[in-house]
Amino acid sequence: xxxxxxxxxxxxxxxxxxxxxxxxxxxxxxxxxxxxxxxxxxxxxxxxxxxxxxxxxxxxxxxxxxxxxxxxxxxxxxxxxxxxxxxxxxxxxxxxxxxxxxxxxxxxxxxxxxxxxxxxxxxxxxxxxxxxxxxxxxxxxxxxxxxxxxxxxxxxxxxxxxxxxxxxxxxxxxxxxxxxxxxxxxxxxxxxxxxxxxxxxxxxxxxxxxxxxxxxxxxxxxxxxxxxxxxxxxxxxxxxxxxxxxxxxxxxxxxxxxxxxxxxxxxxxx
Amino acid sequence: xxxxxxxxxxxxxxxxxxxxxxxxxxxxxxxxxxxxxxxxxxxxxxxxxxxxxxxxxxxxxxxxxxxxxxxxxxxxxxxxxxxxxxxxxxxxxxxxxxxxxxxxxxxxxxxxxxxxxxxxxxxxxxxxxxxxxxxxxxxxxxxxxxxxxxxxxxxxxxxxxxxxxxxxxxxxxxxxxxxxxxxxxxxxxxxxxxxxxxxxxxxxxxxxxxxxxxxxxxxxxxxxxxxxxxxxxxxxxxxxxxxxxxxxxxxxxxxxxxxxxxxxxxxxxxxxxxxxxxxxxxxxxxxxxxxxxxxxxxxxxxxxxxxxxxxxxxxxxxxxxxxxxxxxxxxxxxxxxxxxxxxxxxxxxxxxxxxxxxxxxxxxxxxxxxxxxxxx
Numbered sequence: 001x002x003x004x005x006x007x008x009x010x011x012x013x014x015x016x017x018x019x020x021x022x023x024x025x026x027x028x029x030x031x032x033x034x035x036x037x038x039x040x041x042x043x044x045x046x047x048x049x050x051x052x053x054x055x056x057x058x059x060x061x062x063x064x065x066x067x068x069x070x071x072x073x074x075x076x077x078x079x080x081x082x083x084x085x086x087x088x089x090x091x092x093x094x095x096x097x098x099x100x101x102x103x104x105x106x107x108x109x110x111x112x113x114x115x116x117x118x119x120x121x122x123x124x125x126x127x128x129x130x131x132x133x134x135x136x137x138x139x140x141x142x143x144x145x146x147x148x149x150x151x152x153x154x155x156x157x158x159x160x161x162x163x164x165x166x167x168x169x170x171x172x173x174x175x176x177x178x179x180x181x182x183x184x185x186x187x188x189x190x191x192x193x194x195x196x197x198x199x200x201x202x203x204x205x206x207x208x209x210x211x212x213x214x215x216x217x218x219x220x221x222x223x224x225x226x227x228x229x230x231x232x233x234x235x236x237x238x239x240x241x242x243x244x245x246x247x248x249x250x251x252x253x254x255x256x257x258x259x260x261x262x263x264x265x266x267x268x269x270x
Numbered sequence: 271x272x273x274x275x276x277x278x279x280x281x282x283x284x285x286x287x288x289x290x291x292x293x294x295x296x297x298x299x300x301x302x303x304x305x306x307x308x309x310x311x312x313x314x315x316x317x318x319x320x321x322x323x324x325x326x327x328x329x330x331x332x333x334x335x336x337x338x339x340x341x342x343x344x345x346x347x348x349x350x351x352x353x354x355x356x357x358x359x360x361x362x363x364x365x366x367x368x369x370x371x372x373x374x375x376x377x378x379x380x381x382x383x384x385x386x387x388x389x390x391x392x393x394x395x396x397x398x399x400x401x402x403x404x405x406x407x408x409x410x411x412x413x414x415x416x417x418x419x420x421x422x423x424x425x426x427x428x429x430x431x432x433x434x435x436x437x438x439x440x441x442x443x444x445x446x447x448x449x450x451x452x453x454x455x456x457x458x459x460x461x462x463x464x465x466x467x468x469x470x471x472x473x474x475x476x477x478x479x480x481x482x483x484x485x486x487x488x489x490x491x492x493x494x495x496x497x498x499x500x501x502x503x504x505x506x507x508x509x510x511x512x513x514x515x516x517x518x519x520x521x522x523x524x525x526x527x528x529x530x531x532x533x534x535x536x537x538x539x540x541x542x543x544x545x546x547x548x549x550x551x552x553x554x555x556x557x558x559x560x561x562x563x564x565x566x567x568x569x570x571x572x573x574x575x576x577x578x579x580x581x582x583x584x585x586x587x588x589x590x591x592x593x594x595x596x597x598x599x600x601x602x603x604x605x606x607x608x609x610x611x612x613x614x615x616x617x618x619x620x621x622x623x624x625x626x627x628x629x630x631x632x633x634x635x636x637x638x639x640x641x642x643x644x645x646x
């Protein structure tokens with residue numbers, strides 16, 4: 001698979017003037033967003049503002065009315081079917097509910113993309129799938145369990161292992177920590193950070209979780225009224241004067257999350 | 271291109287490997303072949319060195335294959351040196367070193383063992399089925415006793431609703447199918463009895479067979495497929511969505527609220543449907559005798575009156591409530607056995623239909639022996 005030549009400082013995902021209309025309602029209005037290679041981007045916004053819609057539009061599950069989406073420098077509208085498949089192989093998606101195939105065991109779920117795309121020996125597939133399951137912090141003995149036998153946190157981990165099955169360059173995470181208890185969510189954040197550093201991933205994360213934003217995001221983009229109203233790191237967010245951003249990042253809950261994070265940093269420092 | 275990924279040079283009893291290019295997912299298949307070949311080649315050498323300096327890219331697949339190479343070489347205490355690994359891949363290789371440490375237990379290959387295991391499992395499932403069925407029957411009896419003491423708690427509306435679904439709405443299809451079965455029996459008997467000049471006994475054949483056996487059996491099999499399956503699917507999806515657990519935590523007995531009205535509806539509906547079905551089958555038989563056999567309806571009716579007695583009808587219809595009970599209990603047991611996945615819902619629904627049809631036929635056989643023994 002010849003990766004298209006791309007300058008290292010070029011954005012890995014480029015979204016330009018994208019408009020999406022659902023049920024006669026304009027959800028995204030001329031939205032523009034770049035994601036850089038190797039960063040963790042947190043995408044936040046109020047409920048129903050269209051965070052998930054943008055993610056689903058980028059990965060091609062929702063149609064857009066106008067605008068350009070480029071991933072790895074390939075314009076997905078103009079790409080041939082083969083080029084699209086090549087791009088799809090280089091990203092992994094973690095859906096909000098995990099979306100594991102309920103009729104397959106954990107190891108079969110992780111092997112599914114390998115089986116479809118690669119021609120590997122069964123031994124290598126088993127070994128790699130177990131390595132992936134262990135990487136996301138599961139024990140090898142979950143291999144033959146069905147998704148129905150797993151807890152919510154484990155389902156998310158298996159789903160992450162499946163998203164990572166083909167060693168993608170980008171992973172899309174749709175609310176990875178929703179439905180997890182705070183300790184589980186913290187572990188999951190740490191896991192994403194570790195994997196991102198180990199595998200050199202670019203992470204596009206839709207989230208509500210202030211702790212995740214503090215802990216692992218390099219950059220944050222805020223969606224409101226169909227547009228990205230502000231993007232930058234946490235300091236930019238705290239300095240922003242938009243009322244929603246102010247409420248979100250400087251409200252009661254966020255102060256608690258920020259303080260906890262700073263305390264943790266101080267502890268590490270001392 | 272795959273040649274360049276891994277080159278091997280033997281120097282005396284030392285093997286030198288040089289890795290190059292992209293050790294990534296796209297080349298994983300070629301790479302595995304190369305790694306296995308290198309391991310096979312190195313059987314006789316004392317030490318091995320692998321130079322990773324020229325590797326351009328490395329991902330989990332490459333890192334794991336490197337780790338597999340290292341492990342395969344070092345099994346019998348030989349040394350292996352990995353040199354020149356670009357530092358940016360240290361984390362990844364470290365991660366690969368941690369994985370696949372615990373060998374999973376290999377599934378038993380012994381045919382006898384496997385067969386014994388399968389038999390044991392089948393035995394356990396059979397025992398489980400019997401236990402659950404008896405248990406549910408017990409719960410039903412308890413629920414009925416509770417209701418007998420306090421009749422106002424009975425879910426009458428629910429029962430009427432189910433009676434409508436499994437009884438009233440099943441009437442057209444039951445009539446149609448039993449009518450056709452009656453036609454077929456009459457036609458076949460006519461065809462063969464005519465050879466012996468015994469045309470008139472066709473009426474005995476149709477009358478006795480339909481009233482004693484076929485009427486109730488066909489209707490029970492149809493209801494097992496039509497209503498048993500829907501009971502299982504309903505209860506199963508309620509189980510999946512934790513609705514049954516919710517009922518229980520509110521202090522209500524799911525057997526009393528959900529299962530009893532359904533089974534009672536079946537117990538009422540099946541005899542009624544059997545009666546209608548038997549009549550339709552007799553009607554079909556009479557039609558065929560008239561149109562195909564040239565036997566006028568008057569003769570058919572008078573012969574029928576001589577051939578059958580109330581006993582035959584009683585034998586047939588008395589089996590219906592028991593068959594309904596079996597269908598209802600099996601459907602409920604299977605419904606409650608559904609686990610979280612969509613697949614398990616499908617499996618249990620199939621099991622419900624298969625088991626209830628099987629048991630309906632077994633029950634019919636037992637009744638046949640019973641009635642023969644008491645001389646009816």
